[in-house]
Amino acid sequence: MPLIKQHISKSIEQDQRKRERDCTSLELQLSDPSSAARRWAARDLISCPEATGALVLQLQQEDDSSVREIILTTLTQLGDELAVASLVGYLRSEDVALRNEAIEAMKLLPDEVAPIMGKLLIDPDPDVRISAVNILESLRHRQVEEWLTKVIEEDPHVNVCATAVDLLGEVGTTSAQEALEKLKTRFPDEPYISFAADLALKRIRST
Amino acid sequence: MADTTISQEDFLKFREFFYRKTGIHFDDSKRYFVDKRLIERIVATESVTFRSYFVMLRFETSGEELQALTNLMTVNETYFFREEYQFKCLVNTLLPEIITSKKEGQLLRIWSVPSSSGEEAYSIAIYLLEYWPGINHWDVEIISSDIDTKILAQARNGDYSARSVEKLPAYFLEKYFRRKGDAYQISDDLKQAVEFTKVNLMKPEDVRPYRGFDIIFCRNLLIYFDDLSRRTAADTFFDALNPGGFLCLGHSESMSRISSLYQTRKFADSVVYQKSKEAQ
Numbered sequence: 276m277p278l279i280k281q282h283i284s285k286s287i288e289q290d291q292r293k294r295e296r297d298c299t300s301l302e303l304q305l306s307d308p309s310s311a312a313r314r315w316a317a318r319d320l321i322s323c324p325e326a327t328g329a330l331v332l333q334l335q336q337e338d339d340s341s342v343r344e345i346i347l348t349t350l351t352q353l354g355d356e357l358a359v360a361s362l363v364g365y366l367r368s369e370d371v372a373l374r375n376e377a378i379e380a381m382k383l384l385p386d387e388v389a390p391i392m393g394k395l396l397i398d399p400d401p402d403v404r405i406s407a408v409n410i411l412e413s414l415r416h417r418q419v420e421e422w423l424t425k426v427i428e429e430d431p432h433v434n435v436c437a438t439a440v441d442l443l444g445e446v447g448t449t450s451a452q453e454a455l456e457k458l459k460t461r462f463p464d465e466p467y468i469s470f471a472a473d474l475a476l477k478r479i480r481s482t
Numbered sequence: 483m484a485d486t487t488i489s490q491e492d493f494l495k496f497r498e499f500f501y502r503k504t505g506i507h508f509d510d511s512k513r514y515f516v517d518k519r520l521i522e523r524i525v526a527t528e529s530v531t532f533r534s535y536f537v538m539l540r541f542e543t544s545g546e547e548l549q550a551l552t553n554l555m556t557v558n559e560t561y562f563f564r565e566e567y568q569f570k571c572l573v574n575t576l577l578p579e580i581i582t583s584k585k586e587g588q589l590l591r592i593w594s595v596p597s598s599s600g601e602e603a604y605s606i607a608i609y610l611l612e613y614w615p616g617i618n619h620w621d622v623e624i625i626s627s628d629i630d631t632k633i634l635a636q637a638r639n640g641d642y643s644a645r646s647v648e649k650l651p652a653y654f655l656e657k658y659f660r661r662k663g664d665a666y667q668i669s670d671d672l673k674q675a676v677e678f679t680k681v682n683l684m685k686p687e688d689v690r691p692y693r694g695f696d697i698i699f700c701r702n703l704l705i706y707f708d709d710l711s712r713r714t715a716a717d718t719f720f721d722a723l724n725p726g727g728f729l730c731l732g733h734s735e736s737m738s739r740i741s742s743l744y745q746t747r748k749f750a751d752s753v754v755y756q757k758s759k760e761a762q
Contacts, residue, residue: 278607278675279589279621311762314721318686341743341761345717351710383710385543415543445495446537481491 298323305333310342317345321352331361334373343376351380359387363395366406378406382413389416396422401432408438424451427458433465440468444475452479485531486521492532496520499540500555503548503709507734519554523547545708552705560598562605562642563649565701568730569605571751572697573614576728580696581616583726583759590622593692593722594699595681597626600637601646602699603676604668608650608658627681627692634678640668683715692722702732704740716741726759 294304294312296319304316317333320326327350334346350358362384365377381388388410395407408426411419423446426439436458443451455472462468488496493513501507508516520532527547529535539547563569580590594603603626610617628634647655647666659666682688698719704712719729720743729744730752731737737744737755744755 277617277621278610279623280674280677309762311721314717318717318721321686341720344713344741344743348710348713348717352714383713413540415541415545417541417543419541420537446540448533448537478491481489 298326302326302329305329310339313337313339313342314345317342317349321349324353324355327353327355327357327361331357334361334365340372343373347376347380351383354384354387356387359384359391363391366395366403367400374406378409381410385414385416388414389418392416392418392422396426396430401435404430404432404435405438408435408442412442420446420448420451423447424454427451428454433462433468436462437465437467437471440471440475444471444478447475447479449479452476455479486524488517488520488532492536493517496532496536499536500551502739516555519551523551523554526550549706549708560601561646561649562601562608564601564605565733566649567751568699568701568754569609570613571749571754572606572730573609574751575749576697576754577610577614577616580726580728581620584620586619588620590620590697591695592622592624592697592699593695594624594626595628595683596630596700596703597628597634597637597678599633599642599646600626600640600668600676600678601642602626602701603637603678604640604658604672606699607672607675608654612654623677624675625677625679625692625695627679629680629682631680634680637676637678638673640673642666642668683718684711689718689722692718694724695722695727696724697728697730698723699730701730702735704731704735709740712740716743720744720757720761723757725757725761727757729755729757731755 294300298320301316301320301323304312305320307313307316313333317330320330330346330350330353334343334350337343337346350361359381362377362381365373366381368374368377392407392411392414395410396404398404398407404426408423411422420443423439423443427436427443430436430439440455440458443455447455455476458472459469493516496516497508520535524532524535527535527538529538539551542548577590584590592606594606597603603624607624610622626637628637641662642659643665647659655666658669658672660669680688681692700715700719704715707715716737720741723729728747729737731754738746743757745758747754747756
């Protein structure tokens with residue numbers, strides 16, 4: 276029968292890594308010419324909590340998307356203050372892919388992102404505020420409705436409010452009703468806001 | 483008392499959310515199935531309405547409720563030739579494409595994970611022997627892994643219920659199994675053809691040696707993982723595959739919501755995910 280066994284248990288025993296796997300060596304391998312070596316280094320750095328800085332640095336200059344994805348996965352798993360701060364930094368990036376990757380990564384970190392969400396939602400840059408609302412779309416946190424309500428009550432930018440009101444239509448409860456009514460008066464010349472607020476109110480009242 | 487009414491709008495909203503989170507799509511004909519399970523969870527969690535349950539489901543930090551609901555919405559069973567269309571794709575399309583970039587004498591390697599009690603790995607072996615003429619010219623190694631050592635022992639043992647083999651033609655039962663009362667035992671030849679190993683996909687030291695695969699089957703596992711674990715598994719499979727290698731997921735799973743590492747390939751029999759031939 277041409278189906279053969281090679282006994283992987285042997286290959287596991289014989290799994291000699293070509294490169295050193297201590298934290299310092301792994302950090303150096305983040306700039307290896309081979310993208311496979313960089314991916315393996317980024318993955319193995321999960322055992323090195325001090326490696327966040329090196330990962331962040333590499334992410335800024337990494338142009339291979341497969342390596343970037345694994346660096347982001349490791350940063351998300353590490354989830355420390357520096358990792359979260361670097362993800363926040365990428366929300367300002369001109370690189371759309373990196374910005375979206377940061378949003379996706381931050382959605383996976385509710386406990387780490389929650390303490391800074393209030394600050395993100397009043398960032399001077401409306402694009403960052405829109406990104407923050409986008410994070411709320413899938414952030415598993417009990418304050419989501421509260422944050423969204425505050426956005427539609429206070430944010431001066433129509434696009435930020437439009438993003439928030441769409442989401443409130445999905446997740447809002449009766450406690451968001453008053454803010455939704457007021458929103459229509461805050462942007463009387465924006466027909467989309469009226470339409471979206473009415474739709475959200477209809478959904479909330481129908482359930 | 484809870485209001486467990488689920489309106490059409492609720493159903494559509496839930497369906498869209500559940501699809502986004504798990505890749506599992508319910509068509510309209512599954513409405514009764516979905517409603518029944520949703521109501522069960524609304525009652526179990528003491529939610530007052532569908533909406534309050536849905537808000538909790540979306541924003542609960544631990545993700546435990548989504549997991550409980552996912553378990554309820556999926557049928558955790560395995561049997562020979564389950565989702566057979568992918569095996570057809572394997573022999574009709576994937577292997578013929580893989581061998582175009584192989585040199586004669588090179589080994590083809592297939593990884594089936596999770597092994598569960600071995601039905602998938604043995605099905606692959608039977609399918610290759612029965613339906614792939616290339617088996618006469620190429621050596622194939624099938625490795626099947628699971629985190630559960632008890633289930634691995636069961637897989638190595640190869641005893642199956644009548645229900646587990648009911649999709650197999652009688653001819654295959656005669657050829658590859660021994661009858662043991664009401665049960666069936668897989669032949670020694672097939673037992674010898676599949677290597678079963680223990681692996682935890684979340685542990686880098688466990689998965690490190692798993693490299694150089696041409697095809698990976700990972701069906702109906704990722705739906706049980708949280709988002710970060712799904713992504714970690716996707717990253718692991720990427721480096722376990724050879725350039726140009728294929729990853730086969732379950733019919734309700736989609737890599738596009740998990741990772742951007744793979745190229746989606748749509749074939750007549752199935753949708754599979756491919757590591758770029760240019761990738762290192």
